[in-house]
Each structure stands twice: as structure tokens, then as C-alpha cells.
Amino acid sequence: MRNLGFSSGSVIPWLSLAAGSTLAGNLTILGAASNLIIINSAESRKEKAFGFIEFLKYGALVTLVTVLIFIAYLALVSDEKGNVEPFHFIS
Numbered sequence: 001m002r003n004l005g006f007s008s009g010s011v012i013p014w015l016s017l018a019a020g021s022t023l024a025g026n027l028t029i030l031g032a033a034s035n036l037i038i039i040n041s042a043e044s045r046k047e048k049a050f051g052f053i054e055f056l057k058y059g060a061l062v063t064l065v066t067v068l069i070f071i072a073y074l075a076l077v078s079d080e081k082g083n084v085e086p087f088h089f090i091s
Contacts, residue, residue: 012078019070026066027059028052 025032029039029052042049050058 012074015074023063023066023070026063027056029055029059031059 025035029035029050035055039049039055
């Protein structure tokens, strides 16, 4: 991020990077190691595990909802210049 011109004071790009990497784990089975562990555990117990497409159906919905929540949060906490003030919408 620093190579792209963002400093530690540029909060929105850093929050977006963190949110994007976190939300990517919700979308597909391969998005996060924990997803693979759960699927593997279910299969080893001879239980029905999610297939890739089945997981994607639910993952897409969860990812869409959390992205919308993140966008709403950024709209609430940032001012016109893109500066983030966590409690700016309360006052």
C-alpha cells in the first residue's frame, strides 16, 4: 500500500484492504482455510459437506450483505474529504 502512495494516515484504503481480504473468505470454500477445515471435518465424519457451487450460493449472499454493511459504515464514519472519524455521525 505504501508503494501505491498511501500513508498510515490514509484510513479508508487500509480499512478497504482489510475488509476485502476478510470478506473474500465468505465467498467460496477456497476463500479461507477455516472453510476447508470444516468441509474436511464433515467429510471425515461421513456427513454431508457443502459442494463448491452450494457453498457459493450461500457465500455470495453473505458476502453481498456484509459488503453493503461495510459501505454503509464507511459512509457514516467518513467526512467529505475521506477522513474517518468513528463517532462523527453521532455528534
